[in-house]
Structures are given as structure tokens and as C-alpha cells.
Amino acid sequence: MLTFKHGVHPIDKKELSKDKSIKIVKPGKTLVFPMQQHIGAKAKPIVKVSDKVLLGQIIGEADGPFSANVLSTVSGKVVAIENRMTVSGQSVESIVIENDEKDDAITGYGIERDYNSLSNEEIIKIVKDAGIVGLGGACFPTHIKLTPKDPSKIDYVLVNGAECEPYLTSDYRLMIEETESIVKGLECILKLFPNAKGIICVEDNKKDAYEKLTSACSSVSNIETALLKTKYPQGGERQLIYAVTGRKLNVSMLPADVGCLVDNVDTVISIYNAVCKSIPLIRRIMTLSGDAFKETANLNVRLGMNYNEVIDAVSGFKVEPKKMISGGPMMGLPIFSLDMPVSKNSSALLAFEKDSLSNIKQTNCINCGRCVEACPINLLPTRMFKAAKVDNFEEYIKLNGLECIMCGSCSYACPAKLPLTPYFTYMRVATKNYLTNKKEKETKA
Amino acid sequence: MEQNINVQSSPHIRDGITTNLIMLDVIIALLPATIWGILRFGINALIVVVVSIITAIFSETIFNIILKRQNTINDLSCIVTGLILALNMPPNIPIFIPIVGVIFAIVVAKMLFGGLGQNFINPALAGRCFCHISFAAFMNNFTSEMSVDVYTSATPLAILKEGQEINLLDLIFGYIPGTIGEISVVCLLLGAIYLIAKKVIDIKIPITYIVTCIVFIMLFSNKTTNTNYILGELFSGGLIFGAFFMATDYVTAPITPLGKILYGILLGVLTGIFRLYGKTTESISYVILISNLLVPLIESLTIPNAFGREGK
Numbered sequence: 009m010l011t012f013k014h015g016v017h018p019i020d021k022k023e024l025s026k027d028k029s030i031k032i033v034k035p036g037k038t039l040v041f042p043m044q045q046h047i048g049a050k051a052k053p054i055v056k057v058s059d060k061v062l063l064g065q066i067i068g069e070a071d072g073p074f075s076a077n078v079l080s081t082v083s084g085k086v087v088a089i090e091n092r093m094t095v096s097g098q099s100v101e102s103i104v105i106e107n108d109e110k111d112d113a114i115t116g117y118g119i120e121r122d123y124n125s126l127s128n129e130e131i132i133k134i135v136k137d138a139g140i141v142g143l144g145g146a147c148f149p150t151h152i153k154l155t156p157k158d159p160s161k162i163d164y165v166l167v168n169g170a171e172c173e174p175y176l177t178s179d180y181r182l183m184i185e186e187t188e189s190i191v192k193g194l195e196c197i198l199k200l201f202p203n204a205k206g207i208i209c210v211e212d213n214k215k216d217a218y219e220k221l222t223s224a225c226s227s228v229s230n231i232e233t234a235l236l237k238t239k240y241p242q243g244g245e246r247q248l249i250y251a252v253t254g255r256k257l258n259v260s261m262l263p264a265d266v267g268c269l270v271d272n273v274d275t276v277i278s279i280y281n282a283v284c285k286s287i288p289l290i291r292r293i294m295t296l297s298g299d300a301f302k303e304t305a306n307l308n309v310r311l312g313m314n315y316n317e318v319i320d321a322v323s324g325f326k327v328e329p330k331k332m333i334s335g336g337p338m339m340g341l342p343i344f345s346l347d348m349p350v351s352k353n354s355s356a357l358l359a360f361e362k363d364s365l366s367n368i369k370q371t372n373c374i375n376c377g378r379c380v381e382a383c384p385i386n387l388l389p390t391r392m393f394k395a396a397k398v399d400n401f402e403e404y405i406k407l408n409g410l411e412c413i414m415c416g417s418c419s420y421a422c423p424a425k426l427p428l429t430p431y432f433t434y435m436r437v438a439t440k441n442y443l444t445n446k447k448e449k450e451t452k453a
Numbered sequence: 454m455e456q457n458i459n460v461q462s463s464p465h466i467r468d469g470i471t472t473n474l475i476m477l478d479v480i481i482a483l484l485p486a487t488i489w490g491i492l493r494f495g496i497n498a499l500i501v502v503v504v505s506i507i508t509a510i511f512s513e514t515i516f517n518i519i520l521k522r523q524n525t526i527n528d529l530s531c532i533v534t535g536l537i538l539a540l541n542m543p544p545n546i547p548i549f550i551p552i553v554g555v556i557f558a559i560v561v562a563k564m565l566f567g568g569l570g571q572n573f574i575n576p577a578l579a580g581r582c583f584c585h586i587s588f589a590a591f592m593n594n595f596t597s598e599m600s601v602d603v604y605t606s607a608t609p610l611a612i613l614k615e616g617q618e619i620n621l622l623d624l625i626f627g628y629i630p631g632t633i634g635e636i637s638v639v640c641l642l643l644g645a646i647y648l649i650a651k652k653v654i655d656i657k658i659p660i661t662y663i664v665t666c667i668v669f670i671m672l673f674s675n676k677t678t679n680t681n682y683i684l685g686e687l688f689s690g691g692l693i694f695g696a697f698f699m700a701t702d703y704v705t706a707p708i709t710p711l712g713k714i715l716y717g718i719l720l721g722v723l724t725g726i727f728r729l730y731g732k733t734t735e736s737i738s739y740v741i742l743i744s745n746l747l748v749p750l751i752e753s754l755t756i757p758n759a760f761g762r763e764g765k
Contacts, residue, residue: 421470
């Protein structure tokens with residue numbers, strides 16, 4: 009079976025929510041749309057307070073080529089444009105819209121289209137206008153991904169259905185419930201890349217989804233499926249490309265450099281919805297799981313909804329949670345308030361009665377090398393940690409520290425319970441600053 | 454609700470393994486050899502083991518109290534050090550020697566450098582060598598007055614050095630004179646298998662160490678075809694104990710995969726040289742200590758290429 013070297017095997021916990029079919033949640037009264045829900049430049053608001061907006065209308069325009077549109081997911085009135093707290097903990101310029109509950113949509117919304125009748129440029133423009141970004145977590149603007157320097161050099165389009173984070177089941181539910189959309193969306197992407205083969209990649213803990221996809225694409229000549237060994241971080245872009253194609257890329261390369269393109273299953277469905285059904289990205293599939301919930305769920309939530317309203321839709325908490333995570337437990341963000349909007353990267357909300365980390369005790373590093381065994385990038389996390397603690401940037405660079413993908417495998421495996429990954433997150437920024445400063449000093453001298 | 458929420462950064466889950474569980478596994482792995490030693494050598498051996506462990510706990514506690522630090526005995530590493538040092542003692546040693554050795558191991562070799570994980574040489578071995586240098590006569594006296602059997606004082610390696618045949622079965626099952634924990638190859642291997650099965654130790658270091666050592670001895674001694682001699686070298690003088698329990702000490706061994714192999718080869722070659730050309734027969738401790746000092750060099754030479762950076 010296909011896999012990569014090293015990695016870890018965290019608890020699965022997908023059984024808590026994997027059999028809950030996706031439930032549509034009605035949007036609330038007030039929705040908030042941060043202008044930054046993607047990697048790249050912030051979107052620019054193009055509506056004013058008291059403007060009327062329609063469902064699917066662009067309210068924040070991509071600012072420059074490396075940015076993404078933000079759309080209204082309801083019809084109603086702009087009531088404020090102000091800074092609001094987002095899941096990342098930052099305060100971001102946001103458009104606040106009061107929902108009139110009519111769902112009046114823009115013209116052409118929901119009209120069926122055949123992607124074969126569209127030119128490649130038209131498809132990419134539709135994707136851009138629809139505000140689609142990578143929904144696997146990184147939120148890289150998808151229209152940029154779809155326009156590599158030389159489309160003829162792309163020979164693999166990989167659909168990432170690994171969903172290797174524990175607890176998360178939203179991608180799994182989509183693979184079960186919207187199997188056809190994934191295959192059609194992939195066909196649509198493959199139209200842009202004439203030499204590419206499409207491969208839908210699924211971990212072997214989701215065999216039923218794999219089988220369903222395999223039979224759905226059996227009649228399509230240039231699409232196949234691949235079964236991957238269940239291991240974290242199999243869904244990481246570099247690990248996925250290596251497992252399926254044997255090609256390796258480092259931190260300075262893009263998948264296109266090795267002839268690959270990787271899109272999450274939900275991104276592919278969003279492309280299908282935008283291109284073939286004229287429905288832009290207005291919703292997020294979220295998993296609600298963890299022992300603090302009365303019931304777990306997989307929800308279809310309008311972007312911009314308040315987390316509190318999302319929780320009310322599943323009858324709320326059993327107990328006051330002591331820990332909440334937006335995203336998966338390995339790479340997700342800890343959150344301390346629910347008064348935040350659902351954004352494009354809100355893949356899950358996990359809430360726990362107890363924080364499993366509150367009682368762990370740190371010891372000195374005993375040099376056991378479990379972090380080395382866990383690191384999918386072949387790094388020496390313990391040595392990087394020692395360099396990071398004293399801001400030894402030169403040593404950190406020599407240890408290839410900048411190659412770290414922040415997957416958290418080393419921290420997970422560490423018996424001394426050292427905060428390895430947080431230090432590396434810090435060092436990624438600090439080392440880059442150090443290098444910039446060093447360059448400046450050298451040019452001055 | 455906002456006040457009580459924990460917002461530690463990701464990852465939010467951790468593996469169940471902890472430092473003290475690892476140390477506990479090492480202690481469990483040493484139990485067969487310890488019990489065998491006590492059965493063979495009687496109450497004296499038991500006293501040495503118990504006193505060494507108690508001394509280890511006390512010296513670490515007192516050191517932490519004096520330096521106003523949080524006590525670190527919960528990580529169990531001091532018990533491992535005390536136990537390994539006890540197993541390296543002859544059974545009828547005057548009790549003050551293990552006490553002094555353990556204090557040296559814990560305080561000088563480990564705590565003064567910052568405690569667990571910070572020492573650059575193996576504390577138990579440092580303690581053993583300290584005792585060897587300071588109390589050579591006692592440390593090399595392997596006669597046992599406590600046992601029913603009467604042993605000769607010559608260890609198997611000394612016999613081999615004189616060119617005599619030794620009884621391999623006695624050697625493997627531990628009916629030989631020697632230190633408390635080193636005598637039974639079977640008991641030691643039981644422990645080693647436990648550690649490997651529980652993935653506490655990596656097999657790279659012990660295997661390269663033992664293979665290199667035996668190949669070196671076969672190449673450079675004039676008894677290459679003498680099976681009794683070669684197996685005798687393999688199963689005596691603490692090679693098995695050293696390879697599986699001391700060379701694999703996390704803190705003082707390289708963490709790089711290639712470094713582990715280089716370290717094993719270095720240990721093997723040095724042991725071969727010491728055994729064939731050296732004056733002393735009990736050479737493993739010195740070999741491992743010398744190699745400990747070269748670990749930083751080995752590690753810096755063997756930093757692996759990052760994924761996607763191979764051949765650059």
C-alpha cells in the first residue's frame with residue numbers, strides 16, 4: 009500500500025461522527041465576513057455600509073493576483089465594516105451583513121452548465137469569482153494553483169481525500185454523499201491539464217469511501233483511485249505526492265515543479281459546484297466532535313455564520329468545554345471564544361470536557377530520538393529545539409529547520425512532552441527575519 | 454467560560470509514552486539479570502543492588518534540595534543509573550564502594566551538567582570507571598565466599614587471554630565469576646528482547662557494535678577458526694550488557710540513523726583493539742566512555758538530508 013517514511017499513528021476517533029450525514033444549518037440573523045480567509049493579500053471591500061447585497065455577490069474583491077474573493081452567503085444589508093476577531097486570534101477587517109432571510113441570489117445563480125462548452129480561461133475565471141481556496145486547511149487561492157507556468161507539464165492531479173487528522177469526518181462524508189461531484193469536478197480540472205491523470209487518494213481507514221469512488225470513476229479513462237496507508241500526516245501535500253508518485257519536493261518548491269497538482273476533495277466539489285452548477289463557495293462542511301458536545305455532527309454551514317449559532321443547531325454542549333479547537337487536534341487552532349465567524353478554513357470544531365494536555369509533565373529531553381523517527385521530513389527535531397531555545401539561527405538553518413512543515417508529529421511522539429512544534433512555528437518567522445536583517449547588514453557593509 | 458479555556462498551541466493530543474515509562478521499561482528489562490545475580494551470589498548482591506538504588510535516589514534528592522530545584526527522581530532515571538552501576542559491581546564488594554560510585558555517577562557525571570539528558574557521558578559507566586581507578590583491587594576481586602560453589606577468581610576473558618578453553622554453556626547461563634549483572638547472557642538477552650519489542654531501544658547500535666567487534670577479533674587475532682574462543686569473546690566481558698544496555702543509553706548516543714551505525718562500528722573497533730592489544734580485560738566501560746565523547750562529532754557529521762533535499 010502507498011505511504012511515506014516516518015510519521016505517527018494518533019488516535020482515530022472518527023467513529024464519533026463518521027456515520028452522521030451532512031445536515032444543512034439555517035444561517036442566522038447576522039453574518040460576518042473577514043477579508044482575510046486565505047493565504048495572500050487581504051481582499052478589498054467593494055460594498056458600503058447600508059448597501060443591499062445578494063446571495064453569491066462578491067463583497068470583498070481579490071486585491072492583486074495573489075488573493076481571493078469574499079462572497080456574501082446570504083441576501084441582506086451591510087450593517088458595518090469593522091475589525092472582528094477571527095479564529096486565528098487576529099482582528100481582521102470584516103463586512104457585517106444583516107440577513108433578510110430571503111436568499112435572493114445574483115443572476116445566473118444555480119444555472120446548470122457543461123464545462124466542455126467553456127474555455128479554460130472561462131473556467132479559471134469562474135473559480136476565481138467563486139472565491140474558491142484550498143479547503144484542506146491552507147486556503148491557498150485555487151485559481152492560482154490552476155494556472156501554473158506550463159499546464160502541459162502537469163501529469164498528475166491528486167485529489168486529497170486522506171483526511172489524516174483524528175476526529176475529522178467532513179471530507180469522508182463528502183466522499184460518501186457527493187461521490188459524483190468529486191469525479192465530475194476532477195474531470196473539469198483535468199480539462200485544464202491535457203496531459204494529466206487524475207488520482208483520488210483515500211486512506212485505508214475509509215475503505216467504503218474508496219470503494220464508492222473507485223466504482224464512480226471506473227468509466228472515466230483518465231481518473232483512478234489510490235488507497236493510502238492510514239498514517240499521520242498522509243494528507244500533507246509533500247507526503248501525499250511522495251506516496252502516490254514517488255516524487256519529492258522541498259519547502260522552496262510547489263507541487264507544479266514536480267508536475268503535480270493537489271486539491272482537497274471539498275475544493276474539487278466547490279469547483280464542480282461553481283463551474284457546472286453556478287453555485288460559488290458559500291458554505292463550509294464542518295465536523296463537530298469531542299466529548300463536550302451533546303451530539304456530534306457533520307454540518308453544511310454558510311460561511312460567515314457565528315460559531316454559537318452553529319452549536320445551537322446541534323443542541324449545544326453537554327458540559328462547559330475546557331478546550332476547543334478549530335480544525336483537527338494535530339494542526340488545528342485553539343480557540344477561547346465562540347463569538348467568531350465560520351470561515352473558509354473552519355474544517356471542524358472540537359470541544360472537550362478536559363484538556364488532555366493540562367496534566368502532562370515536561371522533563372528534560374532524554375535524546376531518545378522518537379521525534380527523529382516521527383519526522384516525515386527527516387529532520388532532527390530535538391536538535392532544532394535546542395537551537396531554537398537560544399535563538400541560534402545559524403544552527404537552525406544548518407539543521408534544515410526551515411524545511412519543517414509544522415505537522416506536530418514530533419511533539420506528539422515526545423515522551424518528555426516538550427513543546428517542539430510551537431518553537432518551530434516561532435523559528436520559521438524569526439529565522440526569516442534574521443536572514444533579512446543579515447542581508448541588509450551585508451549590503452550596508 | 455472564556456476564563457477557563459486552555460489555548461496551548463497545537464498539537465493538542467500526545468502519545469501516551471512518557472520519560473518515566475521508558476525508564477520503567479529499562480528497569481523491567483534489567484530485572485532478569487538482577488534476579489539471576491542475586492540468586493547466584495546471595496544476600497551480598499541484594500545488598501549492593503538495594504544500597505546503590507537508595508544512594509542514587511538520595512543523592513539526586515539532596516542535590517536538588519541544595520540547588521532549590523524541583524525534585525527529579527520521579528523520572529526514574531536515577532534508579533536506572535543506580536541499578537546499572539550495582540550490576541557492574543563484583544558481588545562481595547565492600548559496600549562503601551558502590552555508594553561512592555553512585556554518588557560520583559549521579560552528582561558529578563549527571564547532575565552537575567544539568568541533570569537528565571544533559572550529561573555527555575554515561576553516568577553509570579563514569580561511576581564504574583571511577584571505582585575501577587580508585588579501588589582496583591576490590592573491583593577485580595571476583596571470588597565469592599557467599600556461594601556454595603567455589604569459583605576461581607579468573608574471569609572468562611582472563612582465561613581466554615591465556616589461551617585456554619572455556620565452558621561456553623556456563624558462560625551463557627551465567628555460572629561464571631563476574632559482576633552481579635553481567636554473568637548471564639540469557640537473562641540479559643531476555644531484557645534486550647523486551648526493550649526491542651517495546652521499541653525502547655533501536656537495534657542499530659547493539660548489532661553494529663557486536664558484529665564489528667566480533668569481525669575485528671576474527672580478522673586480527675590468530676584464532677579466527679577457534680569457535681570456542683570467538684563465542685567466548687562474544688558472551689563474556691560484558692559485551693552483551695554493554696551493547697544492549699549501556700551503548701544504547703539515549704543521552705550519550707547519537708540520534709541520527711547513520712550516526713548510530715558509525716557509533717556502533719567505533720565501539721566495536723575500539724573494543725577489539727582493547728581486547729586484543731590492551732592490558733586490561735574489562736574494557737567495555739572505557740570504550741563506551743571514549744565513544745561518548747565523540748558523539749557530538751559523529752552527530753554533526755551525520756545530519757540527515759531533509760526530505761526533498763537529497764543529494765544537495
